[in-house]
Amino acid sequence: MIAAMGAFAVEDSFIKAASKTLPVGEILILFGLGGTIVFAGLALSRGERLFSPDVLSRPMRIRVGFEIVGRLFYALAITLIPLSAATVILQATPLVVVAGAALLFGEKVGWRRWLAIVVGLAGVVVIVKPGAEGFSALSLLAVIGMIGFAGRDLASRAAPASLSTAILGLYGFGAVVIAGVLVALWDRTALVMPAAGAAGAMLAAVLSGVAAYSCLMKAMRTGEVSAVTPFRYTRLLFGVAFGLAFFGERFTLSMLIGSSLIVLSGVFILWRGRQVRGEA
Numbered sequence: 001m002i003a004a005m006g007a008f009a010v011e012d013s014f015i016k017a018a019s020k021t022l023p024v025g026e027i028l029i030l031f032g033l034g035g036t037i038v039f040a041g042l043a044l045s046r047g048e049r050l051f052s053p054d055v056l057s058r059p060m061r062i063r064v065g066f067e068i069v070g071r072l073f074y075a076l077a078i079t080l081i082p083l084s085a086a087t088v089i090l091q092a093t094p095l096v097v098v099a100g101a102a103l104l105f106g107e108k109v110g111w112r113r114w115l116a117i118v119v120g121l122a123g124v125v126v127i128v129k130p131g132a133e134g135f136s137a138l139s140l141l142a143v144i145g146m147i148g149f150a151g152r153d154l155a156s157r158a159a160p161a162s163l164s165t166a167i168l169g170l171y172g173f174g175a176v177v178i179a180g181v182l183v184a185l186w187d188r189t190a191l192v193m194p195a196a197g198a199a200g201a202m203l204a205a206v207l208s209g210v211a212a213y214s215c216l217m218k219a220m221r222t223g224e225v226s227a228v229t230p231f232r233y234t235r236l237l238f239g240v241a242f243g244l245a246f247f248g249e250r251f252t253l254s255m256l257i258g259s260s261l262i263v264l265s266g267v268f269i270l271w272r273g274r275q276v277r278g279e280a
Helices: 002-018 024-045 058-080 083-090 093-105 111-128 139-158 165-187 196-222 225-246 253-279
Strands: none
Touching: 002 024, 002 058, 002 083, 002 196, 002 225, 024 058, 024 165, 024 196, 058 083, 058 139, 058 165, 083 111, 083 139, 083 225, 083 253, 093 111, 093 139, 093 253, 111 139, 111 253, 165 196, 196 225, 225 253
């Protein structure tokens, strides 16, 4: 899980670097195509079919929709606002997943965990600072991206078990291509031939993204969820460190307070959930 979070942060950094010379729509298209090709090759090497009726199931259609929203808005966020701020906001994803599981799947969530969810989301508000002088509407891009990823994770829980990690990755990255096309059509920015530096950054982003996705699926499918999920928050450390080291960003007091509320709430929810299962 730690390797996955580190690789995701590396992916974000290379995408942000590429955005200096490439349009966001083109970045998403190239990134999605690269990941699609890699996962298609992995699936074929294992003798898996790239298409089956399960791919068109309702959970998969919902998953692709949320994947498009998550990838689209988070990619816009990391190119337009500090990487550290976008990374911190993304850490609220598990809180939204727990709330969604309670509302959609009927999972039992007591008042303590609901309170922790509210506290964690309050941390997001502290970071975004709506109504304050320093408020930037661009921060909402990261919030919408975070909601998209939470919806994707919830839909993944209902996805047919017959679909392997490689197939989920294939269609997940395919959704990124769709997101890129939508951005390109909306922005009406002409695609450009990537220079050597941008091409190298995109290749590195694809490879780190595929590695991150594979490590994440391995962690979630082989480890105890309550044991490995807290290590998702190491992405915050990687993202903030890369933002400070490579992009000259500053970690503000509001980000420190907000990220603390988000992380503490998330860890408490996981700990409390484990306690409830033990009592049952």
